[in-house]
Amino acid sequence: MTNKKIKIALVFGTRPEAIKMCPLVKKLEQNPCFDVLTIVTAQHRQMLDSVLELFDVKPDYDLNLMKPNQNLWSLSSDILLETKKVFEKEKPDLVLVHGDTTTAGLSALSAFYARIKIGHVEAGLRTFDKDYPFPEEMNRILVDSISDLMFCPTDKACSNIKESRINKGVYKTGNTVIDALFYVIKNKKANLDFINLNPDLKTILVTSHRRENFGEPLRNICFAIKELVEKNKNIQVVYPLHMNPNVRNTVKPILDNIDRIKLIEPLDYLPFCALMKESSIILTDSGGVQEEAPSLGIPVLVLRQETERPEALEFGGVKLVGTNKETIVSTVQELLDNKNEYEKMSKAINPYGDGYACSYIEKIILEYFNL
Ligand code: UD1
Ligand code: UDP
Numbered sequence: 001m002t003n004k005k006i007k008i009a010l011v012f013g014t015r016p017e018a019i020k021m022c023p024l025v026k027k028l029e030q031n032p033c034f035d036v037l038t039i040v041t042a043q044h045r046q047m048l049d050s051v052l053e054l055f056d057v058k059p060d061y062d063l064n065l066m067k068p069n070q071n072l073w074s075l076s077s078d079i080l081l082e083t084k085k086v087f088e089k090e091k092p093d094l095v096l097v098h099g100d101t102t103t104a105g106l107s108a109l110s111a112f113y114a115r116i117k118i119g120h121v122e123a124g125l126r127t128f129d130k131d132y133p134f135p136e137e138m139n140r141i142l143v144d145s146i147s148d149l150m151f152c153p154t155d156k157a158c159s160n161i162k163e164s165r166i167n168k169g170v171y172k173t174g175n176t177v178i179d180a181l182f183y184v185i186k187n188k189k190a191n192l193d194f195i196n197l198n199p200d201l202k203t204i205l206v207t208s209h210r211r212e213n214f215g216e217p218l219r220n221i222c223f224a225i226k227e228l229v230e231k232n233k234n235i236q237v238v239y240p241l242h243m244n245p246n247v248r249n250t251v252k253p254i255l256d257n258i259d260r261i262k263l264i265e266p267l268d269y270l271p272f273c274a275l276m277k278e279s280s281i282i283l284t285d286s287g288g289v290q291e292e293a294p295s296l297g298i299p300v301l302v303l304r305q306e307t308e309r310p311e312a313l314e315f316g317g318v319k320l321v322g323t324n325k326e327t328i329v330s331t332v333q334e335l336l337d338n339k340n341e342y343e344k345m346s347k348a349i350n351p352y353g354d355g356y357a358c359s360y361i362e363k364i365i366l367e368y369f370n371l
Pocket of ligand 1: 015016043044045046047048066067068069070071102134135209211243244245
């Protein structure tokens with residue numbers, strides 16, 4: 001065995017990827033067998049930077065690619081060309097990407113073209129519908145197809161990959177989001193005073209950003225929230241708006257300046273975790289929030305027709321409600337009125353990991369390189 005270090009490049013660019021990859025950067029950096037390179041595409045700029053700061057991760061390469069209201073074509077080609085330059089210069093032994101974003105799909109493709117080994121963190125998620133979520137379902141299928149190591153959060157994710165006849169390199173590790181969540185809750189103190197929550201009211205937390213929900217579906221969600229607040233004088237809604245203009249331009253005209261509805265800027269991860277803990281119910285189309293909230297015992301209603309995360313549905317902490325106004329209103333109302341139903345959802349188990357996913361991934365990489 002030589003003393004040569006294994007060079008690992010972690011590539012990410014959006015808020016959720018950063019939350020789920022920063023704990024892994026930190027973990028791998030502690031191991032003297034590895035030379036760790038952090039490459040950020042900055043597919044998201046502000047929402048990425050706030051996570052980097054929280055975890056004190058300083059990228060070796062910042063490609064700074066985000067453009068206002070960017071499109072899939074230009075972002076994709078920028079990622080492909082800019083990562084090529086870094087991969088050719090640095091020649092990593094392994095490239096790690098996360099999940100299903102444009103950053104993940106195109107950085108993995110770029111590494112594949114450069115004949116570099118690929119590890120996929122959060123591998124194996126599927127809805128089995130190429131249009132939902134769009135374009136993420138195809139990104140994750142692409143990344144799994146060209147990966148050498150696949151780190152799956154659950155048994156279901158492992159079996160999804162094995163069903164496509166890939167049997168080598170598939171490992172169950174749990175989701176690194178639970179590592180991130182536990183780290184933040186244990187080590188950092190949040191202050192929510194700036195939101196001015198009324199302690200006498202129940203808080204409903206809302207997030208949304210999915211492309212398939214732009215337009216009519218997101219309008220329906222907003223009208224459902226408006227109706228719920230009008231009907232229930234004992235609730236307040238906090239809605240941190242994603243920076244995507246397609247979200248803001250729809251939500252603001254319907255929900256701005258309404259009593260007991262707070263439209264706020266995206267929260268840094270630390271206060272967001274604290275706000276999830278303070279909430280009675282979460283309405284979301286986010287992937288990460290579906291994984292985190294069951295760990296905190298907060299019922300989640302998913303504003304989508306399908307989910308690639310069916311485990312929490314089976315365990316009972318999450319329900320799919322879609323984007324129909326009446327269904328959203330009646331499901332939230334049931335949770336507000338029916339204590340038994342609420343208790344059932346809030347006592348459900350978290351199926352997404354034990355907070356040690358990064359350690360399992362580290363061990364698998366060491367074994368892969370015979371270290
Ligand atoms: C992306 C991912 C989606 C992921 C989501 C997480 C793809 C195809 N989609 O979607 O899978 O769930 O991120 O949030 O990769 N913006 C800013 N500042 C920021 C972030 C975004 O101004 O810090 C605005 C910009 O105008 C940007 C736009 O939001 O162009 C859209 O960003 P983009 O990454 O293309 O799409 P998302 O909807 O964020
Ligand atoms: N999040 C955050 N601030 C917010 C909203 C969400 O820090 O205002 C976190 C959330 O805890 C989760 C992640 O961002 O870890 C989810 O990101 P997003 O919903 O944008 O993407 P997805 O998970 O759907 O890909």
